Amino acid sequence: MNRISKILLVVFICSVSLAASDDALEIYLLRDTVVDAQEIHLSDVSVLHGSKQMIEQAGKLVLGKLVRPGQDMVLDRETIYARLASIGIDSSNVKFLGAMNARVCRSEVVISTSEIVEYAKKAIAEYLKENDIAQAIASSRPSKVVVNGDKNGLKVVSIIESSGVRYVTVRVDFTINNETVDSRKVRFKFKYNANVAVATHNIDAGSLISEKDFRMKKTLSNSPSNFTVSPEGKVAKCRIAAGREMKSQMLANAQQAVVVKKNQMVEIRYETKVLFVSALGEALSDGRAGEIIKVANVKMDDRGRSIKGRVIAARVLSDGCVVPAY
Secondary structure, eight states: OOHHHHHHHHHHHHHHHHHHHHHOEEEEEOSEEEESSSEEEHHHHEEEEEOHHHHHHHHTOEEEEOOSTTOEEEEEHHHHHHHHHHTTOOGGGEEEEEOSEEEEEEOEEEEOHHHHHHHHHHHHHHHHHHTTOSEEEEOOOOOOEEEESOGGGEEEEEEEEEEOSSEEEEEEEEEETTEEEEEEEEEEEEEEEEEEEEESSOBOTTOBOOGGGEEEEEEEESOTTOOOOOOTTEEESSOBOTTOBOOGGGEEEOOOOEEEOTTOEEEEEEEOSSOEEEEEEEESSOEETTOEEEEEEEEEOTTSOEEEEEEEEEEEOTTSOEEEOO
16 A cells, blocks of 8 residues: 555544544433523533533523422433434434433422411411400411422511401412512401409309409400400309309309399389389299299188189389389
8 A cells, every 4th residue: 555545544534533523422310400490401410521512502402391399300311312313313323421311300498397487477466466366376287388489589578368356367479570470368366355253262063252262363355355354253063173163154153132032012102203003912932023923813702711713924123122124
């Protein structure tokens, strides 16, 4: 082989080698990758080596999309081979290094349940002061929020959606670029300051309550109108143990003295502006002032004996007389 032929052979071999080098693509696959955008490109999950043109072409290859918060994707080498072939890059020109599979997820912000509750509490802080509410207790537990993107771009807006005497509901909106991406609702129940009467010692049923039998204690109530009336002067309907709260159902008003006794002769009065009538009657039951009892009209016969007549309903007066109730 002459010198010119040798030179031509070397040039041919070099040109073939250069062409092969231009078509070759080396992919170093990363095991775990976090991306910001929805679309996943080959350049996101690998380090590419090859010609500038090859790197640019392969790097733009779309491998998939992550559209849901918390979503991830696993890409294996066979899948990437197939995607490269779809844009005209032959697998024989591709060499893989690094991981066998690449796991990809989006950068995301996770707002926990306790954080959401705290955001809602800030919205009702002024409301609690204005309505003299002692406590607001979260009665619902919202699920966590997962938002794609950077926390610096996330804004939280809390709004009182509805309220009542015993509750308030707050809506917490999560926005990115002025667009609401998720919302949660938190319901709070209220506790108000209140005073209750507590027994200072064991009190037997039927006992008249005096000042020494109880003390007032500060506590929390579900209702703002739960102002305890002093039990002094009332009667215990049941046994009340020392230290126990005196509730209204345990107490009764002290009964007044009996004004009219059963079988007692009473005066029945009927009076108008122009007429006054008085008659004799017999009480058929005990009666206290203000109570309505049955009274039998009584007439005396010739021998001075009483004869019961018509029975009426009569109201007992404090002086022991009665007047027709109806």
